[in-house]
Amino acid sequence: MVETGGAPLRAAVVGTGLIGGSILLRLHRAGLPVSGWDPDPATRAEGRRQGLTFPDELADAVRDRDVVFLGAPLAALPEMLARIGAGTGADCVLTDVGSTKSAVAAAATAHGLAHRFVPGHPMAGAERAGLVSAVPDLFAGAAWVLCPTAETLPGPFRKLAALIVDVFGARIVPMSPTVHDSVVALASHVPHLLAGGLAGATAGSPVRDAVLGLAAGSFRDGTRVAGTPAKRTVDMLLSNRAEVLAQLAGVTAFLDGLTAALRSADGDRLLAYYRRAQALRASLPERRFTRSRRSFPLAGPLDEELRFLLELGAAGGHLTGCEVRDATVTYLVHRPDDDEPGGDGVAPLG
């Protein structure tokens, strides 16, 4: 049981779609007192129907809470942050679940909440929607980015990290907002663009019907996230525009190289490109991690702990434990083993 000073942690979730709703269900199942709120009255009614606490007023949902998760859409985050900041106590930890982090971090600073807001991003379940699709085990084993700062590290970050590991079974990936936005541009947003391009082009193609008839694994996989609600995808892309365009340029350049090699029927060059791609893909399910423990004195200094955390996330590592005891914080660390990045295709291809 997650506790704060002996009493169970009191939580709220504001915005209870698929992600927020799944957080709410998990907290409820864990036996924590948790209230939910959503701007949609039908969602609040659905929540009550499921036996959850869903007051009609936002202020009633977040009052006297130790932690509030913001599941609101990206565009609504800055305003919701201000409202929730005003309705919660000075010790209440705030976090969000949005798919980009720099903008919301800046909004928290602008609202004077930077000392208790920890930007967050659980990486799970983008293609369904709504509280009705929510499931409490959505985050088991999933990566959950948290962005620590020197200001939030001592209290809010550690409290939230412990909660997310203990209650959700997620892997904490510590990252700065700017590194996060650059990484998800390539890990998630560009894949959404490619899927949109493939599905959209097929919709207008003269061979559309026959393509649907023959669509096997590669087409189904390559278009799956095009099934995400369009508005959500568009908001996500717009919120990370510069980084998405920058990472897309890298993918387009590689694709142009592939295309040029295909056009000139250069089999050797195509093979070099595809060996590089194959090695990268092979390293995905086969990643091996070395586990270790790393402790820091609670009294600080904080810069070493912060540097350690941010370096771990950038290296592809994560945390599966965060324990505060005897004036020490101890992290359970998973650092990826060196997998000879890129294999035989690592030399520049031109």
Add this chain to the structure above:
Amino acid sequence: MVETGGAPLRAAVVGTGLIGGSILLRLHRAGLPVSGWDPDPATRAEGRRQGLTFPDELADAVRDRDVVFLGAPLAALPEMLARIGAGTGADCVLTDVGSTKSAVAAAATAHGLAHRFVPGHPMAGAERAGLVSAVPDLFAGAAWVLCPTAETLPGPFRKLAALIVDVFGARIVPMSPTVHDSVVALASHVPHLLAGGLAGATAGSPVRDAVLGLAAGSFRDGTRVAGTPAKRTVDMLLSNRAEVLAQLAGVTAFLDGLTAALRSADGDRLLAYYRRAQALRASLPERRFTRSRRSFPLAGPLDEELRFLLELGAAGGHLTGCEVRDATVTYLVHRPDDDEPGGDGVAPLG
């Protein structure tokens, strides 16, 4: 039991990797006399270890057979076709499983085998490899393209269609070689290019390690077929070069439109693009078919039957039955219901 003139059909499979091996296992499980051959002695030994008939000489494997499946790699098909044509009787039906059809159809014509060669393409299981990965149920419910001609329709096509439906439980999609190659360029080969671009660009990215750490569904799905053995992907792309480049141009144009809208932060336009993409993706798992029976007199004329078959495949339909009885051939036909192609995004966007 599939029979020919009362006796069970005798089959052979030449080239027993994942696809050929799975065909062999299924025929064997169905109780048909079937022999296998592979140029790799270790594969032949593995086949014998599994209790299958695997002579050392190709000629011994294909002699006195009613049907031979060619599972050889694309590059080896023309030569293998000539050898197998010479080693089999005038009534022996030949088919292949390659991922493009125009080149092998031309090779069959060049070798004087067009009257008994039916180009084929089962759409299943591209990312594994080898007889050790073969499973007999690989094709259950899968699309299996067959290319009929007026010449092969009366005997070889109908015999093969019945075998594939009855023994493999696959859906027969009748198509001409040129339509097939154009459709698979968009349904399979362009997805392989996009996956290669995403995986290859990530391999060389400075944020590679962090991307692997955060890789969620969209990245895993978007790179999955980049895990296909590189040589096989390259041979497939090269064998369908012109069509792949043509279909890629359409996808790139749509992607350029998406990118331009993102660059200019045009949310409305992005939304229109993504609604089109979402509608296409939504139509994939929700396809509904109307079943019917269609009969033709065995005595012909054949042009009406051929036109019917090719039109059905181009419309995204398929066959799940082919029965010859009382001087009539009867097909069990599945034709997709009209699903308002493209939804609200069907108007030209660009």
